[in-house]
Amino acid sequence: MPPKRKASAAGLAAPAPARTKRPIPLPTDAASAAPPPSMPPKRRASARAAAKINESTNPQQNEEILDAPDALRASPDSDIDMRITPGQVAKGDESDLSSLSEEPEPQPSPAKKKQRVAPAKQDKAKPQVNGAVQAANATTPKKAPTKASAKADEGMAGDPEAEDAENGEADEEELKQALSRPPPVNSDYLPLPWKGRIGYACLNTYLRFSTPPVFSSRTCRIASIIEHRHPLRDPSQPEHATKNRPDKEKPADVVRGQKYVEEIGLANARDLVKMLRWNERYGIRFMRLSSEMFPFASHDEYGYKLEPFAAEVLAEVGKVVAELGHRVTTHPGQFTQLGSPRKSVIEGAFRDLEYHDEMLSLLELPPQQNRDAVMIMHMGGVFGDKAATLDRFRENYAKLSPSIKARLVLENDDVSWSVHELLPVCEELNIPLVLDYHHHNIIFDKTQIREGTKDIMELYPRISKTWTRKNIKQKMHYSEPTPAAITPMQRRKHSPRVATLPPCAQDMDLMIEAKDKEQAVFELMRNFKLPGFDSFNDVIPHVRNDDNKAYAQQQSRPKKATPKKAKGKKKVKDDEDALSAAEDALEAEAEAAVESKPIPEEEVGMGGPEGRVYWPPGMEDWLRPKKREVTKKEKAPEPDGPKVMTPAIKRTAAAADLAESKGMKLTPAQKRARKAIAEIEAAGHSAAEAEEAAVKLEDADGSVNGAATPAKKKTKAAPAKERKKKEVKAAPTPSTSNEEEDASEPSGLSDEDDAVPVKPAAKATAGARKSGRAGKAKVSYAEPELTE
Template identity: 60%
Template sequence: MATKRTRARLSSVRVDEDDVKISAASTTVIKEERKSTRASKRIKSQATGKDTTYTPIATTTKPKTTLTTKAKVDVVKPGPRLKYESPLEGGNLPLPWKGRLGYACLNTYLRTATPPVFCSRTCRLSSILEQRHPLQDPEQPPHRTKNRPDRTQPADTCRGQRYVEALGLANARDLAAMLRWNERFGIRFLRLSSDMFPFASHGEHGYALAPFAAETLAAAGCVAAKYGHRLTTHPGQYTQLGSPREDVVTAALRDLAYHAEMLRLLQLPPQQDRDAVMILHMGGVFGDKAATLRRFTQVYREKLTDEVRARLVLENDDVAWSVHDLLPVCEELGIPLVLDYHHHSIVHVNNENEKEGDNESENEDADLDTSPPSVAARTDLAARIRATWTAKGITPKMHYSEPSAGPLATPHQRRKHSARVVTLPPCLADADLMIEAKDKEQAVFDLMRRFQLPGFERIGDVPPHERDTTAVKNFDGVDVGGPEGLVYWPEGHEDWLKPKKKSRKVEDKEEEDKEEEE
């Protein structure tokens, strides 16, 4: 029998009305057909979206999937997306949209270009150490098998450093191309990859970015300044200032200093420079939440540089630290607070600050406060969050994503981000919104096309498997790897970005040769 806790959770979940379920009879038909006929394979592939007819999203109407087989089965649509109460006031979409929509780190279209354009080239630490040795044949270019470093020769630290610096410079050069490409298609918000300069914050093998990367980063910053793009960073989960371990805190300080230097070398105009923040999670609780907050406060006040404090922003997470946990310390220390809608939906806070996923064997019959917050409470929360930003003159930003799992999924499964998002959340009118979806810029394109946001008319569908494979990189960031404007691929069809398989080309060539002979 379902407990009150379970019933409370399920009652708070709303599923889109047009989400459908497969009937038991249809399921039986499909199973029988799969066992006996070749047509069943077509049914299966179409039901999973591989052979379905795609309708571009230009309005709020969702694309309809059509099946052309004789068997009558219910349409299988993507799994239901959860909806949850907004922690802020209002339930209407923030239209017309005033802020900037952005994505994180990787551009799927440019990453699959020829050659690829991306900002996260990295290596192993062992590769840096290996590259300290000269090549077996210094007169020839390096090769992974034919001309590798000769470990019998003396090592040179500078040689290994040049290797890792070259990776970072290639990443920084591609940043400028990504920004121009984003401007072309109306995206003016980007999170920089923390891997742009590999191992720059390493305790033993770390290095400063200036002077070797100063000019390249400044060039990328000029592009961002010209078009008014916002650039931010998000140090990783192991950067924890509240840890009881001194070595963890020391590593976190190095990592924050690296991110701050990278943003400083962009040389952005004053307002864009203030908006270039570093988002950080509080991290673990370490058995005592109050003690963790005290350690964080002490490190923030005594060990962080003014530059890092000016850029540091806290974000609520989906495990331990809710908006209600972080807002008081943000107000006390003058730290802006990023509201992550998806994380907020995972950590449900009741009168006792109990989070979803706690041990259900305890207090199973306890009544939970599942009612949504009042309008007055949401209004107050929105005003307090906004004040943490305006106090420093920084443009507010928020994070939005949707769970990929269905409404009956476990809390762990619900933490996974969906490939796309279907709506815009109610949020501050002047806030920028980071879309944290697996399909990156394509999730932003989906929103632009669905709600007809500025620039949506410039986004066309990628011709399947017809991208140019000529290895020419256009550093203007336009038309890299494909025709102008044809940059959108529908959900589930990332394979459209790749050329036809070579085996198919060989078969076509053989058929052409045979026809010529005949």
């Protein structure tokens, strides 16, 4: 395992304060311990080598490979955009994800955070303001409390670490102030014809959705590193999510776990080559490298140096950057602060700056491109006293190595530090200043300039001089807030794309910090006909013409159908063997197709011959395969009217009682029968009334309000002899079903019929309208009665 970086090893002139670490167990003979192979063993060497598949670092194959959250942000101080990744994003406790996570309790600040109050009820005299309150709160999403929001509640209102604080509801007073602010004053100058470079940050959305995915921000959890210190159950086979996992019963080796995280970083670095080639094809020659390219490299316990294992790969990336004449920069996260009063934050900032400097230095760029590869950082929080914060920054900046000082630049933020406050410090310490227009429109000195892009142009000469003194190509940042934002906190959120260009120099290096990444650059190219605007076209929705279909099938690995279970008992081993055989057959078929794939590897994911890489705003779903629509069958509507007690319900309910008495589980039909009985009883029907209602429904003939029907009249007019014959037919006989017996109940006769009782069966044949059941021929076993 390479030696761990110390805070003062390369970046400090004076030693940093000592910190307590947990001891890391090392093997007794690390030098003699044979490290595991750099790549997992290959089951089919020829096929897999041709496809160049590395399953261990492919998120489609390995669910432990996550998307680093910072790469999904428009900038390190913005929120995460979940729309532009098909994979899992690293979430959870910061101690498991952030390289600068171990922080002591925050120091109390004299400035108290304004208490949020619920919006007041709408007043008729002030409908506009209160309407804006409701609109702003409706467009502001609520999030669960985080560490950052907890710190903000404890008084760290000016600390950018309280990033999630802007997601709370805005109070009425804050909205009044926001709505009453003077309108911005913007310049009408456009830097056309454009001669500079426009870039995006960290992630390419089109390549992230390609097959295989191409991105440089894979990460993992610390728990995965610890788990992979154990060898696989079968070291001769590649790792599998279920079949071949690390065996925790075998002894752990720190070198093996380190090798796991190093492979993730190398996969990220290798993908940079395709990203740079992709950018060159579509006229993009400026890109910000992901700070999370090498996971946990600046962690105090799990950190590591890059040179022992990544020097060769990064040098190859640097050759491509030099060949194409591109510019690459980095932007350490919001926890990298040199003005913080917390020792752990300062120590972490030193480690993080050393890591970024080493990564850029290993690119081995030509002198000018190496100078232009800067590291952008913010001043950080105010911690109750801006003057004291600036003094701490000066003190800690003096401890940095010359290499870090040569790359470090400061950027104005949207929480605490304006251009007017940072520019004197940059001039004093010879630090270039990055002007961020979006941040400037939120935090600026109202006593000297107005909001907008016009007045800030007066400071252009001073800002430009901070760059030319160090012979570094100047760069600026541009982004826009979301349309629904009103308050300063809401306006911090970046829009997916931008609508215009800022009034900068025509040859400026302009970083677009937008959520749609490279698509926001394409949008500007189209709107202003910038160089490269005719090199790309719209994607075909849900279709990729730059992927080998067999290759895509192998990478996506569709879920295999589980074989149906045979009747009776079956061993689990037989099921596993059947699934394994089916899986191997599909893999062999896919690999055979890969060997004859028509698209060369270097053209996969490049947009095809027509350059179909642009997706319109809001249409990020076009990058995914079309979802199969499954239409659910509509349930048949239940019949109107109250339910009645039928013999079938009674029998099923009786069976339910019997089953319950024996401790057996009720069937769905028995449960429905009980429910039907409960509904009947709730409706006020007794058992007898329900049976009588059932007979009436079957024998109804369309009469209204109880009027006599022709059938009843015919019954009354029938002679006594005919009634006598009907009594014979209605004698008790073995019935084909119990329902016929229940259906023979009398349905109510008039007073005239009381004199001569009529048997129930006589009514069914007396000429009344018959039901379908009554129309069937009945079998009677009664002996006919003889007459004289």
